[in-house]
Amino acid sequence: MSTLKPILIRTLQLVLVLWAVVTILFLMFRLMPGNPLAAYIDPTFTAEQQEALIRQFGLDKSLLQQYFTYLINLLQGELGYSFRYRTPVADRIWLLLPNTLILTFSSLIVAYAFGIFAGAFLAWKRGSRTEAAALPVVLATRAMPEFWLGMVLLAIFSFSLGWFPAGGTRSAGTHYESLWQLYTSANFLSHLALPMLTLAIYSQGLPLLLMRSNMLDVMNEDFVTMARIKGLSPYAVVIRHGARNAMLPVMTSFAISVGYQLQGNVVVETVFSWPGLGRELVSAVSAADYPLAQGAFLMIAVVVIIMNLVADLLYTLLDPRISYA
Amino acid sequence: MPETPAVVPRSGIARFFNSMQLPVGDPFTLAGLIIYGFFFVMAVFAPLIAPYDPIEILYTSDYDLASDLFPGERGHILGTTSLGRDIFSQIVWGARSALLVGLTAAFMVAFIGSVVGLLAGYFGGWVDAVLMRLADIAFGIPFLPFVIVISAFFEPSIWNTVIAMALVLWRDTGRVIRSQVLSLRSRGYVEAARVSGSSDLKIILRHITPNILPLSFLYGSIAIGWAILTEASISFLGFGDPDAISWGFMLQDAFASQALARQAYHWFIPPGLAIILVVSAGFFISRGYEDLLFPKLGR
Numbered sequence: 134m135s136t137l138k139p140i141l142i143r144t145l146q147l148v149l150v151l152w153a154v155v156t157i158l159f160l161m162f163r164l165m166p167g168n169p170l171a172a173y174i175d176p177t178f179t180a181e182q183q184e185a186l187i188r189q190f191g192l193d194k195s196l197l198q199q200y201f202t203y204l205i206n207l208l209q210g211e212l213g214y215s216f217r218y219r220t221p222v223a224d225r226i227w228l229l230l231p232n233t234l235i236l237t238f239s240s241l242i243v244a245y246a247f248g249i250f251a252g253a254f255l256a257w258k259r260g261s262r263t264e265a266a267a268l269p270v271v272l273a274t275r276a277m278p279e280f281w282l283g284m285v286l287l288a289i290f291s292f293s294l295g296w297f298p299a300g301g302t303r304s305a306g307t308h309y310e311s312l313w314q315l316y317t318s319a320n321f322l323s324h325l326a327l328p329m330l331t332l333a334i335y336s337q338g339l340p341l342l343l344m345r346s347n348m349l350d351v352m353n354e355d356f357v358t359m360a361r362i363k364g365l366s367p368y369a370v371v372i373r374h375g376a377r378n379a380m381l382p383v384m385t386s387f388a389i390s391v392g393y394q395l396q397g398n399v400v401v402e403t404v405f406s407w408p409g410l411g412r413e414l415v416s417a418v419s420a421a422d423y424p425l426a427q428g429a430f431l432m433i434a435v436v437v438i439i440m441n442l443v444a445d446l447l448y449t450l451l452d453p454r455i456s457y458a
Numbered sequence: 459m460p461e462t463p464a465v466v467p468r469s470g471i472a473r474f475f476n477s478m479q480l481p482v483g484d485p486f487t488l489a490g491l492i493i494y495g496f497f498f499v500m501a502v503f504a505p506l507i508a509p510y511d512p513i514e515i516l517y518t519s520d521y522d523l524a525s526d527l528f529p530g531e532r533g534h535i536l537g538t539t540s541l542g543r544d545i546f547s548q549i550v551w552g553a554r555s556a557l558l559v560g561l562t563a564a565f566m567v568a569f570i571g572s573v574v575g576l577l578a579g580y581f582g583g584w585v586d587a588v589l590m591r592l593a594d595i596a597f598g599i600p601f602l603p604f605v606i607v608i609s610a611f612f613e614p615s616i617w618n619t620v621i622a623m624a625l626v627l628w629r630d631t632g633r634v635i636r637s638q639v640l641s642l643r644s645r646g647y648v649e650a651a652r653v654s655g656s657s658d659l660k661i662i663l664r665h666i667t668p669n670i671l672p673l674s675f676l677y678g679s680i681a682i683g684w685a686i687l688t689e690a691s692i693s694f695l696g697f698g699d700p701d702a703i704s705w706g707f708m709l710q711d712a713f714a715s716q717a718l719a720r721q722a723y724h725w726f727i728p729p730g731l732a733i734i735l736v737v738s739a740g741f742f743i744s745r746g747y748e749d750l751l752f753p754k755l756g757r
Contacts, residue, residue: 149591150598157599161607269738272745276683276737278690281709281730288718288726396602400691404713414603415695418610430603438598 139449147442154434159203162427163196212431213424217417222428226410230432232302233409235316236402237394239325240332241387248337249383252344253376259349275338279397283331283404290327297327300406328405332397336390340383347379354378388444392437487746490679493739497732501553510544512551512703529724537724539711548703549728555704556686556736559616563685566624568678571631572670576662578632579639589632596629605688609697616699619692623685631677635670642666676747683740690733705729 178186187193194202206213212222251267258264291299302324351357352375360374399411406412410429417426500507529537537545578589601623608622642648643666651661692698693706694713712718712726 146591146594150594153595154598157595161611272741273734273738276687276734276741278687278694278706278709278730278733280691280694281726281733284709284713284718284726285730288721288723292719293721392600396600399602399606400694403695411603415606418606419696426607430600430607433600433603434598437600441597 140446143442143445147438150438151435154438155204155207155431156200158427158431158434159200162423163199207431212428215417215425216422217420217425222424225413225425226428226432229408229410229413231316232407233395233398233402233411236325236328236332236407236409237391237398240329241336241390241394243329243333244336244390245340245383245387247333248340249344249376249380251337252341252383253348253371253379255341256345256348256352256379257371271338271341274334277335278400279331279335280400280404282334283328283401286327286331287404298324300324302408328401328407331401331404332394335397336394339386339390343383343386344379347382348375351375351379382448385444385447388440388447392440395433395436484746486742490739490742490746493735493742497553497557497736497739500550501557504550504554507550510547512548513543515541515543537722539708539715539725541711541715545708545725545728548708549705549732551703552705552708552729552732553736555616555689555699555702556733559620559689559704560682560686560736560740563620563623563627564678564681566620567627567631567681567685568674570624570628571677572635572667572674574628574632575635575670576639576666579636580643580658580662580666586636590636593629593632596626599626601626602688602691605692606695606697609692614697614699616689616702619689619698620685623688627681627684631674631681634677635673638670638673639666642669672747676744679740679744679747683737686733686737686740705733 210223212226214220215222215225218225255264255267287299290296302321352371357370357374360370365374395411398409399414401407402409402412403415410432414426414429414433417423417429539545539548574589574593578586604626605619605622608625609619612618648661648665651665656664689698689704690706690709693704694710696710698704698707698710706729708729709726712722712729717725
């Protein structure tokens with residue numbers, strides 16, 4: 134019961150935030166300057182044809198009516214039609230979502246595996262020259278524009294050395310029987326390598342710094358001193374008693390990182406022409422394909438909001454001292 | 459905290475700097491301040507330092523386009539772009555955009571966040587409830603996509619980008635300042651001021667605000683970095699101010715002009731390094747601040 138109530142409150146808050154973001158999104162796209170159909174309407178259309186289109190899209194109704202239609206459509210999973218592709222926005226988004234998720238999760242898993250080890254190592258090396266040299270480097274990776282890192286890797290490993298392809302998810306003209314075959318093919322993985330590495334290098338700083346400072350805290354706790362006094366090997370003390378406990382808050386931050394990463398994807402996907410949600414958002418905004426831009430934005434927002442909730446709940450579950458009383 | 463406030467500065471500006479409690483003794487902070495100083499001088503004296511107009515298309519003495527020159531060729535320190543513009547001059551002028559974006563965005567973030575935090579923390583009740591739900595909503599908005607959409611829909615200008623950033627980024631500052639105000643509100647001297655009949659406004663301005671200024675400054679210095687990185691991304695994606703030479707614009711120009719395939723490292727490495735330096739400087743300063751404000755973390 135006591136754990137159920139905060140979950141309920143948080144979930145209600147999530148619904149409220151979701152509704153607010155959906156409303157802001159509606160206002161953003163409806164109140165912007167210019168005709169929303171400008172990209173759709175051909176200059177050769179007659180005035181009657183234009184009128185018909187405006188009626189068909191419901192743009193002749195009042196703002197409030199449009200808003201309710203929009204909400205009802207969203208609840209039914211209806212995201213409208215893309216101006217450019219003339220296909221349902223939802224189809225397009227489901228097509229691209231796997232690419233974005235594969236890129237996000239693979240890079241974050243690499244980043245967290247590296248960050249946790251390196252963070253524990255730097256905590257162990259506290260006060261050494263290694264630490265003094267490594268910390269500014271880690272801070273600098275946090276200060277890099279992700280797309281610039283992508284450009285540098287692209288120039289070195291793709292254009293200079295030719296080890297990896299320059300963009301896309303697979304070579305032109307290749308065909309695979311199933312999605313599973315595609316995603317496990319060497320061709321796909323070699324395309325994934327550079328964007329994945331870019332995002333991983335950018336994201337490893339957070340888990341690394343968190344792990345390091347948690348390790349420093351944990352190593353001063355009584356139970357670690359106790360383990361030392363018991364005469365356990367340094368390995369057992371550092372790994373079994375220290376690292377395991379220091380890792381919990383780092384794992385919580387994984388959920389937050391997924392949300393941040395989705396936003397960073399926008400630029401990195403553009404650099405590597407990776408057909409994902411972020412790149413689609415950018416090209417849809419540029420081409421004034423508003424339904425598609427709106428849908429991609431909404432999808433990213435939903436993942437960010439859900440991940441914030443997951444992080445919150447994990448935090449409560451893992452650390453009983455935190456409560457929402 | 460500094461052990462003894464030896465000299466109490468008289469003038470307003472000096473008092474302001476004193477109230478920010480800059481941890482100048484910390485090597486990280488000092489490094490950050492020196493980097494800021496360097497770029498500040500570069501930005502202010504850009505017309506004197508830059509040998510060329512950053513958007514002027516240059517020609518060689520025999521009337522050929524001076525394009526794609528390598529560093530050192532014909533006296534161009536970092537070479538030229540595909541359109542025949544001097545790269546070094548663009549870097550120098552880019553410092554102006556970066557500092558302008560960084561400082562204004564940081565000021566707006568720190569200001570909005572502090573006001574929200576002060577109001578929510580001091581008055582509590584429905585004011586607090588409303589403002590903190592607004593912060594929840596701001597946390598639900600994907601930051602970069604939001605700035606992209608706003609920058610793309612309105613006139614492309616640095617100010618729209620800055621405003622879009624401030625509309626979202628105040629959330630962290632607001633929450634932290636609020637919790638700080640909550641603990642300050644029940645301190646003895648605040649109680650004393652209240653009992654002696656000071657107005658709410660006076661208590662907030664005289665007794666609480668001076669104590670949260672260092673925190674506002676900490677979050678402001680983090681926001682400088684975020685703002686510069688975000689502006690770079692926006693310019694790179696092509697939604698930036700077309701009249702402003704920024705480091706993000708340079709990277710977009712290089713990317714679009716196939717500088718990667720031609721291995722023109724001298725074109726796209728320097729703007730990236732400049733961004734890293736300025737943004738790290740903000741991180742370094744905020745690190746020094748954290749040590750000072752939360753001594754426990756500073757180990």
